[in-house]
Amino acid sequence: MLLAIIMGVALAGSLIEYRFLARRKQKRDLIVDAALLAVGLTLGALSLSDIDLPSPLTFVEQLFGPTSRMVAKLLS
């Protein structure tokens, strides 16, 4: 619920910003920012609907876990 409020505030803040960007005709800024905001809102919606997002740390563990265990064995 709190997340929904924060998402609303972020959306409102961004829309105000887009008006400035549109007025200054900075199309590229607007598109990139809108894409990032869409990613943020999608992730937020997923987490609001109780879908567990995987922790980005899992990926680090999978990639570097073997190296870490090897060094730990070597230096103990």
Next chain:
Amino acid sequence: MTTHKVTSKQLALWFILHQLGSAFLLLPGMLASMAKQDAWISVILALSGYMLLVPMYAALAKRLRGRTFHEYLEKVLGKWFGGALTLAFVVGYPFFIFVLVLSDLSEFVTTVFFPETPAIVIQAGMLLPVLYALKLGIASIGRAAELLFFVVLFLFFLGYLSLIPGTNPAQLLPILEYGWKPPLHASISLLAFPYVETAFLLFLAPYANNIRKWKSLLAGSALVSGSMFLFMTLLSIGVLGEALVANMIFPSYTVVTTISYGDFYERFEVIVGVLWYLTIFFRLTLLLFVTADGLAGVFRLNDYRSLLIALSLIGLVLAGSAQPNAVFFLNTLKPWPYYGMTFGIAIPLAVLLADIVKKNGKRS
């Protein structure tokens, strides 16, 4: 209205505050769990290791010649590969750490101070000043660092000097009980977190008004933060003993709670809270600035500032899932140094070598 230049002194203070944030609370426990009572030796080892790397970062900063790191990468590696590498670097390193720092922040505050406040309130409350500061530009952050550094230093010494009467130097003995390997292993963790994070300070190099001092700036800020870590680790182990320090998540907080003289001079733990907020603020501003500035470079935007809101929203949502529980976090902390070193040492070194080889090829 806003200038985009910071002085070398402001940058150095900003780096020190950045290095203190998160590491300040997590480090003593992390080091003691590997190196036991020799944790302080690993601080010295890591600092010496870092000093060997400083010339590499300084050489890269010199080669930027006022360009941003992204422009430099494009020049050396070609437009597409340089852009892709910048994107991967920015998202995979500073932005990733940004997410982790956000969850560290609320982890400590909800454990110790506000157990019933939802984590997201603490994180969002912190992001507001961070966003405001970045909207004002990095010159303002530099000036804030100049002001607040001395507050941090004062509170740090007020808290930790009060511990000296309670230390028992015998807790630090025997030195090197398990040989030199455990401190060496622990020093790898310290080197990767926070020292090789210096790599993304290269993104700040074009905003510094004096690039020639870069080497002494990096070495100086590492020495200051390193001696603070050394002091803190020695005192934590001296007061609590290695077994206790190794099994706590926030030993540098717990150790301050032991200060009590005559039932009057006590309750210093709130100092740790203030230090935590101040240093995390500078850490988050630096990480978010580097991310936004790098992305703005890759996508050729006019201003990094339009990206701030969207980036912090993504960071906030991801921070909620980054550390599902403490056990998971402590386990994934182990491979982290090798991930950090890939970005912090391997990539800058490869770029530097590529540049040197290219230059020599042109000459002959």
